[in-house]
Amino acid sequence: MELAFIKPLIKQSDSKIVLLVMDGLGGLPLNSSGLTELETAKTPHLDQLAKEGICGLQLPVGSGITPGSGPGHLALFGYNPKKYTVGRGILSANGIGFPLKPGDVTARGNFCTIDENGVISDRRAGRIPSEKNKELCDLLRNNISLPGVEVFIETEKEYRFVLVLRGEGLSAEIHDTDPQEVGKKPLQASAFAEQANRTADIVNEFLSQVQSILHNHHPANMVLLRGFSTKPDWPTMKESFGVHAAAIAAYPMYRGLAGLLGMDIIQTGETIQEEFDTLKQQWDTYDFFYVHIKKTDSSGEDGNFDKKVEIIEQVDQMIPLLRDLNPDVILVTGDHSTPALHKAHSWHPVPVLLWSKQCRPDAVKEFGERACITGVLGPRFPAEDLLPLALANAERLEKFGA
C-alpha cells in the first residue's frame, strides 16, 4: 500500500500495537518428523493467539525473493522494500548511534583474515570478540590519515565495524570490496558512477593503509567493506502512520533501521526476558512497539534447528506478559525465513499472526507454516500491507471515500 494513500486515512487513538519480529522465523523440515522449527516448537501461547486471531504466510518482497534484513523489516514497517532501499553502511552507522551528517559516506566493515598471498581465508577473522575489535579500531583510527577527508572507524560488534568518511564531494556509488567468498582476494574499491571515482581512490588508499597497519594482527589482518551508502531522507513512522513508535532490539543493525524511520531506540538488555521487561517499562510512553528477537535468525544461520526451536519456545513464554499489558493489536512474524537446513536467509514465505479484539477469526488453530496456509491472510500476503491492517485493527484508520 502506498504511504500517500494511507496518510490521509490516519486517525489518532490511544490504542497500542505490538509488532513482535522473530528474525528469520520461517523454516524448513530438517529431520524425519517432517516439521519445521516453528511447527516443532511447543508454543501454547502463540497457538492461542492464532486461534483467537487471523493467520497467513507473508512475503516480504515477492515470490522467490530472499530478503536481506533491511527489506524484510521495511516491509513489516509498511514501507515498500523495493522503493525504500538502504545500504548496510547506513544501517550499521545508525545502529551504533553514530551522528551522521548529510553527505557522510558509510560502509559496513568486517575484520577478516588473509593469507600470505593476500587471499581471504576467513571473512570474519575467527569472529574476534568485540573487545579485540575496539583495540583494532583504536589502532586504525590513530594511524590512518586521508587527505581532505575525516575518517571515523567505530566498533559495531564482534568482527564488524563501521566506516564513515566525511568531506566535500564524496559519493557512495562504490562497489563492495567484499567478494563474499573465501579463496578470493579482497576487491579494489571501484565506482559505478563517474562522480564516485575520487571517493573510490580514497577508499583504496584507506585499504592500503589498513593492510600495512594490521599486517601483524592475524587473524584480523585485513578488512572488507560493503554497503557504501548515505543517509536517506524518509518519512518517519509518525509521519506515515501517526504512531509514536519505540524500538526494542538488542542488535545494533535493527536499532539503526528503526532509527531511520524516526522510532525511539530504547536501551534494553541482551536477553529475550530483558527485551520484554523493557516493553513493560515503556508501555505507557508509546503506542507502537517494535520488539526484535535476533536469535531465531542466528540459530538458523548456524544450522542449529534445536536452538531455533528453543528460542521460539522462549518467546512463546513471554506472550502472557505481553497480553497482560492489554495491547490492542499483536502482530507476530519474521522479517524473512532462515531455515536451519539452509543456514541462510531464504525466499520461503513467513508465518504471520495478527491478534486483536476486532478479528474475524479463521480456522487456524496453531502457529506454524503449514497451518498458516489456510488462514484468512492467505499463503502469500504482501508484508507491506500488514501495518495498515494492524492500524485498522487498532482503530487508527478512517473510512476511505464517502
Added chain:
Amino acid sequence: MELAFIKPLIKQSDSKIVLLVMDGLGGLPLNSSGLTELETAKTPHLDQLAKEGICGLQLPVGSGITPGSGPGHLALFGYNPKKYTVGRGILSANGIGFPLKPGDVTARGNFCTIDENGVISDRRAGRIPSEKNKELCDLLRNNISLPGVEVFIETEKEYRFVLVLRGEGLSAEIHDTDPQEVGKKPLQASAFAEQANRTADIVNEFLSQVQSILHNHHPANMVLLRGFSTKPDWPTMKESFGVHAAAIAAYPMYRGLAGLLGMDIIQTGETIQEEFDTLKQQWDTYDFFYVHIKKTDSSGEDGNFDKKVEIIEQVDQMIPLLRDLNPDVILVTGDHSTPALHKAHSWHPVPVLLWSKQCRPDAVKEFGERACITGVLGPRFPAEDLLPLALANAERLEKFGA
C-alpha cells in the same frame, strides 16, 4: 516481478530447471463424475511431485482474462504479458524459422472456404493437409505481384500459412481481416493508425489477387489474415534470467515464441515420447528446458474430454524419465485452461506444481484443480512470478538488500 528488479539478483549456477507446459491444461467437469480432465486422469507421478513439492493455481494474465498462447507463455517465461505483447504473425513467422528483417510486416494466414456470395463457410478450409497448403502457397507466390513490396508466403501447418511483406515504410497497425466467425465475409484490411493506410491498401490488393487466383480451389478458395506485427526487440532469457535455455516444442508457434526470447530451438519429433527423448539428449547442453505439449490444448479445443485425459496420462508416464535426469527444479503447468466443455481457451486459473529439493511442502497430495486450491502458491498465483520462484529454488538468485 519486473525484469529490472530480478536482473541484478541473478547468479550463475549449474542447476537445471525444467518448465513442462501442458498447453491448455486447466479444465472443467463435463460428465457426471464432476471431475475435470486433470482430476480424472490417473497421474501417480505428477501426484508424487505434488506431494513433495508445492502447488497452487496460477493466473497467466489476471482474473477473468482468457489468455492467448502468446501471453500465456510469456507469463510462464517471466515476462509481463500485458507489457510484452506480440502479434500472431511474428509468432508464426518465427515458428517456421523465417529469417525476418527489421521492418518486415507479418501476418498469420488461414486458408478458408467462402461460398458463392463471398461468405465464410469454413474458417479452416476443411483443415486441408500441409501438402495441399504447400501447393497453394507455391501457386500464390508465383502469381502475386505487389508494387514496391516483396511478398513471402510460407506454409505453416495444415490450413495455416505465414505472410511476410517487406518494403520501405510498411506498418503493422492493421486490423485482422478474419471476422472470427462463419456466416460473415472476410473483412477488408483497415489501418488503425494513419501511417498504416498505404500498407492496408497493399494488403487489400494482395487479398484481391488471392481471391482471383484461388477461385477454383475449393475448399481453400480464400484466406483470412490476422495478427499483423513486426518483430519486437526483447531481452533474451539469458539476459533476463541468466539461463541458457532450450525449447522443445513440436509446434511451430511455440518454437517461434521461444525464439523471440533467444531460446535455442531444438529439433524434435511430433510425439510426447520424442520430445522427452530430445530433452534427455540435450540434458548436458542447457540449464533451462521449456518442454511444450500441444495435444492437451487441441483435444480440449476439439471438445474431446477423454482424449485430453489420455494425453495428460501419457505425460505423467514421462515423469520418471524426467526425474531420472536429476533436475533441480521441475515446474509443471499450462499456459491457460482449455476445458473440453468450452472447446476453447478459458479464463479459469491453471494448476501448477513446483518441485525442488528446497520446497517447504504444503498439504497438497495430488495434482488437480481443486487439490491445488489449498497449496502454498494459493489459488491465484501470478504466472509471471513462477520463473523467479523457480530460479530461487534452483539457487540462482542472490539475496535482495542488506
